[in-house]
Amino acid sequence: MGNAALALGALSAGVGLAAGYPGTPSSEIIEAISKRPHSGVHVEWSVNEKAALEVAAAAAYSGVRALVTMKQMGLNVASDPLMCVSYVGVKGGLVIVSADDPGPISSQTEQDSRRFADYCRIPVLDPASPEEAFQMVQDAFELSEKYGTPVILRPTTRVCHAYACVDAPETTAPRQGEGFVKDSKKWVIFPRLSYMNHGRIEARNVEIAKALSDYGYNRVEGSAGEKAVVASGVSYAYVKECLKNRPDVRLIRVATAFPFPESFMLKALAGVKEVMCFEELSPYVEEQLLKLAGRYAFNISVSGKLDGSLPHNGEYSTEICAAALSRFLGLGIGLKQIDTSDMPALPLRPPVLCAGCPHRASFYAVKRAMQGKKAVFCGDIGCYTLGNALLLDLVDTCLCMGAGITMAQGFYHTDKDAVCFAFVGDSTFFASGMTGVVNALYNEGDIVLVVLDNSTTAMTGHQPHPGTGRNMTGNFVDKVDIEGVLRGMGVKTVLTVDPLEHEKAVEAVKACAAQKGVKAIIFKSPCIALSKPKGKCSVDADKCIGCKKCVRELGCPALTVSGGKVVIDRNLCTGCALCAKICPMNAIGGEAHE
Template identity: 55%
Template sequence: MQKEFLMGNAAIALGAIAAGVNVVAGYPGTPSTEVLETVAAHRPEQVYVEWSVNEKAAMELAAGASYTGANTLVTMKQVGLNVASDPLMSLAYLGIEGGMVVMVADDPGPISSQTEQDTRQFSIFSKLPCFDPSSVQEAYEMIQEAFATSRKYKTPVFFRPTTRICHAYSSVEVKDPSEYLTNEPSGFVKDSSRWVIFPRLSLANHKKIEERNEQLTAVFSEYRRNAFTEGASGLRIGVAAGGIGYAYAMEALATLPEEKRPSVLKVATPFPFPEELAVKFLESVDRVLVVEELDPVIERALLLITGKYHLKTEILGKMTHTLPYAGEYTADLVKTAMEGFVGAAATGEASGNAASAGASASVGTSASAGTSAAPEALALPVRPPVLCAGCPHRASFYAVKQAMKGKKTIFCGDIGCYTLGNAEPLDMCDTCLCMGAGISIAQGVWHVEPDTYCFAFVGDSTFFASAITEIVNAVYNQASLTVVILDNSTTAMTGHQPHPGTGKTMMGEVVAKVSIEGILKGIGLEFVETVDPLDQKASVDVIKRASEAPGVKAVIFKSPCVAIVKSGEPCNIDAERCIGCKKCIREIGCPAIYTEGKEVMIDRSLCTGCGLCTGLCPVQAISHGKGGAAL
């Protein structure tokens, strides 16, 4: 044993290595990304790691590897599970031979996601067991137990941390490499009665799955991470909690005098629910406060059990509006709710609503919670996320905007840094739904409004992940739209992961680049042109021609992400020449350009010297720094 200061995701990765993982696959997505990256960085011999093109591919690859007896880990964020749900739902019926842990990170808030969906619900839906860690240390140990459970029952299992576990850091006791388990895959054994899914097999396995899960409710009641701790004697109130909610609840309890501390039911396996343990807990209390982020999963399970066993215990939580459904919970919110709950018990108030103090407490991330501090007169700046200074996407959006001025257009966005193109003053993202959706949404609009110039913007990694079939669909169904591929040679938003177009794999191999242009031409597009967006004149020209050409057209704006290349010399503003019209700020909204009084300035620590601003100044007051490229 040794102690290390680890990010939650790193602890999960080291736990998987300690459990003898053989194959790790995933697709980047906040807050899950660092798990796979950490395995790759620490990779022992015989462990294969890859960034797959999307979550579905990762899930299927892991399934195949697990058929051979390998231990596999699949990593993704919660919305990635939607993409991978097709193979997973069927795999749940077939099971596996080795161990398979599906690590899905949920994002209450949401801080960096489209939805606040709860993977514990997916676990119930798919009938697969779910492990839900409440701390970084527990995550390290629990993923090893998840592997053991998966191997024992020959089924994939979910491991579901949330942002405050994934991205928290903690001192963690970790095993020495000599204590790691190893796994030698036994090899794939042909058996079509096991690996080929047919209705008859599904029916037979469905019965087995229900039996197994019933058995697991008993097994999990004995699992040490599900725990019932009795509170102060004579006090018939309890708190049930899981995930980071448990951590907040325990911190709130620590502030109470001992004689006021409620009993605690810690739920580490929200499915199958530890029923026998929960019954013991519920029989010992008259009233329960449930603390859990996202959906009321523990709350519903407790309500079901009170019904099944005819218990009179009152359950307070989201469904009683004692705590909110939406948004991230804060330590403050939980403390307020706890004080209301314990206070109501002390004064003998019978109504459940007496504990609803927490409902009025504000929900939000810590970053936004503090705005009430300053007096109203002191306006704190709003800081929406923006495209970086020098980001080539800004130049791409600006070129399309210039080219299509005055025309009836729709600009369908997608998932990635370029979603930020929606911000003023660019305002170049009219829709955004999910990975790859922009192309088919543009197609849908075009079929109804064929007089609209329909554009779909898609990044290079998203193109490979889920845009190709959409483009095929648009071509096949005779749509007219322009696909704009923003190729910055990386997966930027999640921290610069390689993808098929980069010519590198997660194992560090240099491989042939998969050509976006080649794919588009292969699909049958006649108009495919590649241009550097920083060459605005050429870019505007290409977009004008593309928009007027028939059918499905593609323009590839190719320029690397500024975070992966060395910056050029910053641009300069000639204060003598500058007339203070602020066109540079109004038109492109670059964070490196700001005003101080009436003067327009360039922040030299931010400017990368891309020079987009130089071309639009009406009096040519902005010049490239020395060595800057003149266009």
Template identity: 35%
Template sequence: MSAVSTAPAPVRLFLSGNEAVALAVRDAGCRVAAAYPGTPSTEILEALAREPHPGLYTEWSVNEKVSLEVALGASMVGARAFCAMKHVGLNVAADALMTITVTGSEGGLVIAVADDVGMSSSQNEQDSRYWGRFAHLPLLEPADAQESYDMARAAFDLSERFSCPVIVRLTTRVCHVKGRVIPGTPERHEPRGFVKDPRRWVMVPGNAKPRVSSMYERDLALRAASEASPFNRMVEGSDRRIGFVTSGPAFMHVRESFPDAPVLKLGQSHPLPLAQARALAARVDQLLVVEETEPLLETELRAAGIACRGKDVLPPTGELSPDVLKPAVARLLGEPVTELPHAPLQLLFPRPPTMCVACPHLGIYYTLAQVRNVAISGDIGCYTLGAGQPWNALDSCISMGASMGVALGMDKGRGEIDAKRSVVAVIGDSTFMHMGMQGLLDITWNRGNVTILLLDNRTVGMTGGQENPGSGRDIHGEEAPRVDFAKLCEALGVRKERIRVLDPYQLPVLFKALREETKIPEPSVIITDRPCVLIDHYEATPPYRVIADKCTGCANCLDVGCPAIHVTRRDSVVKPSGKTVDLAFVRIETAACTGCGLCVQPCAPEAIVHAKPEHPVKFLHKQI
């Protein structure tokens, strides 16, 4: 009679890639975790903070550079440390990163970077795998949630084995797609303590130069480790006409599209395991490198003398899904190309991204749209949407904090043609603290003629309402010191008389202040102080409705841009002058309206009034 196993069944969880990384960080015995929120990486730190673990400190840092420096400090005292960011955030952290690659790390130091392949929520599409090459660091690429857990956890051991940071490169597809995860047994790691070693940690040239050679020695050891890594594996296949080298979620697309083809699946993609790639190339007629987005592996394989195809067959941007792979490979093999069937597109009413009902930024852009002869330098955040309809009130948006430097450049570079044009910079509270403060200091120091609109909504709105130093709460929602933006701007060189704190729902006051400040030839700051409608600080008031008989169809209320206002019918009338005027009659969705009153102020016929109190309203914004 066979024995019956009494071992407990393994725990199975259903997690996104971000949640799986967070669990791995916790189970690996990490002591310090820091990040700046940015889609698609935000949920990693949120998950860590949501379930506090004894001995694990978590924080939202003011920017990605600071988060990496906090993690490095923890590593220097022998603790395991972690930081997370999106791809453009690693650009910000690169100043610290490129020196840490020389110093190395002590306690396990893991950097999770999330690439937004396809640019669903980013201003560019960059390939963070370059940082593994540039910084001479090992780089791991999970393809699903289980690998996100396994690789993030293994990254701490790899970091301590080679005394260097390890990069875990995720993509949007991995970050947000959920899958089954079987976690391992949690570990506990105690910090070993800080050992003073100025030759290692004080990176003056005399100390840095001798350490560079050890970085290249580490490269050789890492290459050998990559050849033996369990994360690099050969998936056998019977169809030898073509073989694939791939990594990350692209592996899933390859297996779905070509289940009979042999595949070299790279989990530790840097350093590249050339011996395994060379072995696969010898067994197939053609070798195709499938990678999102840059041809890094392809270039390295060709440099090593391994014949392969890549971006000459596949597109250089976007996800390499089956509907992209199958036609491309069919052409490569000389087979008929079968176009995948597509459902006919329905004629839908266009739904561009817009701001929320009663968003405090609505009044800002309504006002800016009324101001003439002004150049508006924008920034990264919810308020970037001011570039769209109906406002069309942003002229540039480049990177975090760029509104300040761009505005100063506009001011200093303008010629006679722009002599009478005012320059305005628009920036949010979290972005200002992330990278805008230095720009404002540059404006005041160099006597720039710029008016700054600092939009304080007490949260990091675009990425989901995270706390920041201006919200008065920390990552756990506990009370924390709150930045006084007026005093901060004064400390950065703006004269106290040129700093105004206003309610963005008061349109006449806002318009008057903007008109006055843009005429004064020195730096000035207008701070708008209203909380985001999606956070607990916001207090709704009774909603409004439209008296249909009084509405003249002037559409002034539509210029505010509030999505709670709906057009019920359109009409046109011909005036005695012969001019045709388009009319738009409206109603207000009272279930969404929070009573901010923005639409009331431009309504000339006074057709917008409070809804009757006997009709109770459930505010939808509290349910989001």
């Protein structure tokens, strides 16, 4: 996997500390490091990306090579330390992997981390394959140390989750740092230092751009002509797939978007009159070409996203690239395909909560308790965002990590009649939920906080967090207790309930909704993907009247309808028996019932 290749590359580079926060498509990097022999390397899941970057910055100040991993949304969270450490600089190499997600497949936005690199004035490398990711992370450490700057490595989903063969050394060892050396003129950020360093950074970036012009992954393929194709990131792989039998087409690959390798590009564009840019997310390289053309006043037509030749949004593919290349080059590119224009309508498959997921029970308890009442349900980031899916339909907002809590408070101030709920997962609570609770307490918010505690970070692949009592070193540590944290902050009503005890759960919600101030329910039940199923439920077809209340209210994937009666898919059912509790005909039973 590309993420494993990144991990192996970092270990090969002698990384001494690796920290991150889980987020698709980046999560497997930290996991891969922890699974390989990594004696002497500190590996951690930090509580969030800001914490991860700050932990890593200290290592880099001490001369140790440090890796930080996150998805692109995490870079927003880490942007405060990132911007500052960009000004301060580093001693040991500091590489930030920010995995972008064109599509987006599993993210809120289609932001482009290359722009972040430009914004922070630090170099960014952009691999097109797992093989390149392995090499580039090592190059990134070299670059970082040579110029004393953090470096961003920007893979995308199709690099992170692609697999390829990589030759990695069997054993690696972390490079020793000399330890932190006090130098307050260097390590303490102050306006005067920032002013000086700002000038140095801009001068240095000119030098780096020159050096990167000779970087092997910035290269020109194919013979010279008046038309050229420019590609960056995984778009290069798609374009190369289209042009693999066309050595007559000039293909310019840009692997370092910032600092832009100007002298390389000027050489590559010699004699070219028309160029088309292929890059996902934002037209970064395209804009650099336009800048270049403006500054050097040469007559070149640049097409890509900005002139509508290629889409701004969504991920690219061999097909999208083939169509654009065919128009640009006047060639027919693409393979003979089966005609599927007469395809029958296909069922839609939006993702849903798993059968037996305790979050379903939690959402349903809230839904029943609030029936007929005015309420706003603020969701958050995690599996439980899927509480918005039909037929549960119980998430009204979702913005970013931790926002559910602060938004619920905001809704309260604008509509005092509504009961304002905030759903937050256990890992998200630790990542960025706690400050919101303090804010609501301090500013007299009136909210019901519902912590959906399944004792894991489920959506990203079941990573441990401070509430689980395990960490990435494999050690058992004291659990940070969510109930204790809330009480310590001053939340007076904190009820811990098993959501699968349905009536108790409903009562708990009603009790909290009736009180003033900040109240909390912790719905505690382990993730169904990690726990042993309790059994199977089944429907007594003689009793089932086909009212479909269970289907309509719960939206459980194990419940289907056949011949007017409800049928439970035995391959999916885990025996949570939530449906049995709501069936008006008592037609559903657990294992004992069979």
